[in-house]
Amino acid sequence: MTHRPKSFRVGLIGCGRISDIYLTTLAKFNQVEVVACASLEPSESRAKAAQHGIPKACTPEELLEDPGIDCVLNLTIPAAHAEVSCKALLAGKHVYSEKPFVTDREDGKTLLDLAKQKGLLIGNAPDTFLGGRWQTVRRLLDDGAIGKPTGVFAHVGTHGTERHHPNPDFYYQPGGGPLLDLGPYYLTAMVFCLGPISKVAGMARRTFDKRQIENGPRNGAWMNVEVDTHSLSLLHFESGVLGQMTMSFDIWDSETPRFEIYGETGTICIPDPDPVHGANDFHGPVWLRTKETSRWSHQPRPTGRDFWEEIPPVHGFNENSRGLGLLDLAAAVEENRAPRASGELAFHVFDAMDAIARSGQSSTFEEIATTCARPSPLPIDFLSPVKDPAHAR
Ligand SMILES: NC(=O)c1ccc[n+]([C@@H]2O[C@H](COP(=O)([O-])OP(=O)(O)OC[C@H]3O[C@@H](n4cnc5c(N)ncnc54)[C@H](O)[C@@H]3O)[C@@H](O)[C@H]2O)c1
Incomplete structure (x- = not known):
């Protein structure tokens, strides 16, 4: 050693x-x-x-x-x-x-x-991608559990940070917003699993011009919102994988929160990727379903989530x-x-987010200048x- x-x-x-x-x-x-x-x-x-x-x-x-x-x-x-x-x-x-x-x-x-x-x-x-959950996902991919990856999907809807952070102003100022705040977790995990991104498109909106702090010593104070707070993006990876991502501070509740990777012979699902407990953390379930256990298979099959096989972590660091x-x-x-x-990985991820934001202005696909x-x-x-x-x- x-x-x-x-x-x-x-x-x-x-x-x-x-x-x-x-x-x-x-x-x-x-x-x-x-x-x-x-x-x-x-x-x-x-x-x-x-x-x-x-x-x-x-x-x-x-x-x-x-x-x-x-x-x-x-x-x-x-x-x-x-x-x-x-x-x-x-x-x-x-x-x-x-x-x-x-x-x-x-x-x-x-x-x-x-x-x-x-x-x-x-x-x-x-x-977080070094934690047990993402290392397990990577092992599944490297072992060919879903064949060649073809697609990726990430959706995280929160209602911002003003209910739990005592000084949440920076989340609503330039440098903040859900894309720059939450995007790095999901894009970094994607690059770790699927390699670098080559091209993106994006759209974003700002739902509220002001938001109110709802905890701590500044409870009740209002903040100006200077950034977009609901962001959608399309991602094209160098490998040919196609992805889509929603990062939002404007969603109260949703049944959609998921991070999924699609492959030629199966799907890996990372349920509940919320910012506190989910995929942007170190732990949580990893589910696998292959063409043999798919709802499209001819085999007799259970219903609902019993379809999914829960994969035990293959690595340590399964706590924060x-x-x-x-x-x-x-x-x-x-x-x-x-x-x-x-830094190279973080800059590539920033570059992708910067291009997603630019695409919202230009209404065109934006190429990513960096790789990693x-x-x-x-x-x-x-x-x-x-x-x-x-x-x-
Ligand atoms: N709070 C969370 O749950 C959380 C989770 C993950 C990542 N982060 C990230 O961690 C970073 C810090 O977040 P936080 O919630 O701890 O913020 P915070 O506002 O609670 O603390 C920021 C600290 O930085 C110091 N600081 C600010 N500007 C400085 C400067 N120019 N020079 C020296 N010190 C300076 C402040 O004095 C304060 O000590 C952010 O980038 C945030 O995105 C926060």
Whole structure:
């Protein structure tokens, strides 16, 4: 087994809502150590440091100047991702950022070029595709369970974030919206399973000009909506697979939520791909139906969902493991390879989303300028045995 350093020292910038699950995951492994945290609000950084036993709370500038930090974990809001990642690279640190990678195409190119020039690695969320659910889907595909893939379908309808996020403004400002917020989970999973996208079309609308915060200290405050909140897209993959995707913040309820992959000899269904419990998370059922068990087959068959065979997970990480992509990046530094949740993958996914949005304006199909390698599956023994209790906080 490859030797890994005792710790890869990480500095966290952005101590908001999503940081807790990252810090909880990372604390389970001795391969990385979070040594400092920073945000725009000093009291928030101090509280986060106290809560998770992080030795230092400081300003983002102090964190970037700290020579003892190998990698910046960028959990700021979307509009700040590019600037914070760029500063981290300029300070000579590897970067792992939340999604979306950037909110502007030129920024994405600049980051990839800068990382290359500096010999640093850049990784990006989502890392949900490294979890047990998506690794199981990939295994089925690689084993030929549905033959050659022909199509993919993803539908996620939510009613936005104002009922659970105390500061949901950024979801309705440039860089937010369901396509950039939810799209990365589904498009990244698609690219992991089916390879890169070559051409897209899209349409979108904005249903409400204002939305009201319905939780937390700002309960009742109104926000302006500056982005489209209901997005439809058509996807053409380099392999010839055809896809369709709906991402919405304007749907109260639906019986449709599904992620499905169609093949010449069967279908893989990932039921209930909702943002909290479903396919954009690490766990959940994977169903398979082949031409032998299909409702079109001549065999006697049960009805309803009994048709579907539930496939047990073939990999670990079947719990919320946000931060797994950063653990893989730490291993990638050691092994001198690209991280699986890479900047190139995230930029290709951003490029596809940018083109979907452009297509809504141009009313034409848009070609995707970038491509990327399909990430390899996570080794089944990655970080296994997973825990060294002596190092878990
Ligand atoms: N909240 C969720 O459920 C969730 C889930 C998955 C992914 N994400 C993603 O995680 C990221 C953060 O989301 P969140 O919900 O934690 O946001 P948040 O608003 O709760 O926290 C954002 C943090 O970033 C800091 N910050 C903002 N701009 C900064 C800047 N220029 N320099 C330094 N620090 C800055 C803020 O001080 C705050 O600590 C977003 O990209 C979001 O899309 C969030």
